[in-house]
Amino acid sequence: MKRLTLMLLDYDDAYLSRLNDYISNMYKGRFEISCFTSKDILLDQIKDLRNKDILIVNEEFYDESLESLGIKVILQLVEEDIDTTNESKLIHKYKDINNINEKIINLYKESNSEDLVRINSNNAETRIVSIYSPVGGSGKSSLAAGISIALSELGKEVFYLNLEDIQSTSLYFESRQFTSLSDVIFEIKDRADNYVQKLVAGIGIDEETEVSFLNPTENILDIEDMNEEDIRWLLEGIVKTEKYHYIIIDMGSKFNSLYNLVLNSSNYIITPLLNNEISRIKLEKYVSDINNLEKYFFIYNNVDNFSECSNLECLTLLNSEISLVIKEDKRMRMGYGIDAINVPSFREAINIIINKLGL
Numbered sequence: 001m002k003r004l005t006l007m008l009l010d011y012d013d014a015y016l017s018r019l020n021d022y023i024s025n026m027y028k029g030r031f032e033i034s035c036f037t038s039k040d041i042l043l044d045q046i047k048d049l050r051n052k053d054i055l056i057v058n059e060e061f062y063d064e065s066l067e068s069l070g071i072k073v074i075l076q077l078v079e080e081d082i083d084t085t086n087e088s089k090l091i092h093k094y095k096d097i098n099n100i101n102e103k104i105i106n107l108y109k110e111s112n113s114e115d116l117v118r119i120n121s122n123n124a125e126t127r128i129v130s131i132y133s134p135v136g137g138s139g140k141s142s143l144a145a146g147i148s149i150a151l152s153e154l155g156k157e158v159f160y161l162n163l164e165d166i167q168s169t170s171l172y173f174e175s176r177q178f179t180s181l182s183d184v185i186f187e188i189k190d191r192a193d194n195y196v197q198k199l200v201a202g203i204g205i206d207e208e209t210e211v212s213f214l215n216p217t218e219n220i221l222d223i224e225d226m227n228e229e230d231i232r233w234l235l236e237g238i239v240k241t242e243k244y245h246y247i248i249i250d251m252g253s254k255f256n257s258l259y260n261l262v263l264n265s266s267n268y269i270i271t272p273l274l275n276n277e278i279s280r281i282k283l284e285k286y287v288s289d290i291n292n293l294e295k296y297f298f299i300y301n302n303v304d305n306f307s308e309c310s311n312l313e314c315l316t317l318l319n320s321e322i323s324l325v326i327k328e329d330k331r332m333r334m335g336y337g338i339d340a341i342n343v344p345s346f347r348e349a350i351n352i353i354i355n356k357l358g359l
Contacts, residue, residue, distance in 0.1 A: 007033075011060065019097065089107065132270075147270075149172075151359060163251050175207070177203070184202055199237045232261065268297060269296045275304075300324070
């Protein structure tokens with residue numbers, strides 16, 4: 001699908017960089033963005049553009065001659081303290097950036113309705129998939145990253161969220177984004193009105209997999225510093241972007257009120273287990289305190305001998321079962337991060353999970 005051409009013209013190079021990052025994160029794949037700090041350079045290059053879809057221009061650079069260049073939508077960035085709500089072609093440089101999508105749609109309605117589908121197509125019904133297990137070392141992070149990557153390869157918009165105290169996000173995803181989950185937590189606690197805008201601006205996108213994510217926390221205690229309302233704000237903020245089909249949540253092995261809220265908010269919970277006595281004891285204790293196992297998908301992971309696997313009594317009593325057994329593959333131990341989850345047998349297991357859950 002052809003991307004819309006978006007030109008940004010402002011005198012502040014740092015602002016343009018932030019605006020570029022925000023739009024790229026919010027509407028990934030929808031726009032081909034070019035930034036200009038010189039009107040003369042813009043006018044020189046625009047002659048060679050086949051598609052002149054959108055121009056967002058600082059009011060200091062605007063004049064009526066721009067209207068004759070064949071640009072479909074022109075939005076002016078204003079800095080003065082005025083109400084731009086009822087001004088279709090004006091947008092406040094600092095206050096209204098999160099309304100860019102709405103402004104563009106309203107201006108397209110008159111003569112460019114065929115492009116509305118392309119702009120709106122990123123709005124997604126978000127489903128939350130949590131990978132949680134009371135058993136440490138059961139492969140939660142590998143599964144979370146692997147499912148995120150596989151769904152992205154299927155054309156889904158995916159947000160990977162790591163809520164472990166000590167995070168391994170950088171093993172799987174990297175970006176040029178400097179902000180981190182710690183910065184987002186700070187904004188959450190501030191309860192800022194433009195929190196969603198700041199959240200989007202802090203999201204990184206892994207160029208290789210196109211999975212969106214937040215860099216790890218700067219301090220391992222930052223997650224512990226969050227309360228239930230903070231977690232709710234975080235999840236609701238990601239959903240409010242209306243961008244992601246899936247939020248894949250990588251969780252630790254602890255259990256507390258914060259994790260309980262996340263699990264209750266999840267559409268699916270994937271629970272990897274090890275085929276040993278410690279795993280059985282921990283699972284038995286865990287499921288004894290759960291009222292509804294319908295959204296759980298239990299897995300035996302890293303199993304050496306299939307013949308030794310059987311459904312666990314604690315699950316049978318609750319009308320549940322082990323839904324998948326992932327066989328041990330020595331190649332998983334020889335690598336780490338992306339190399340490990342790209343082992344064919346593991347990727348096959350990931351695909352089975354996605355198919356069985358209907359993701």
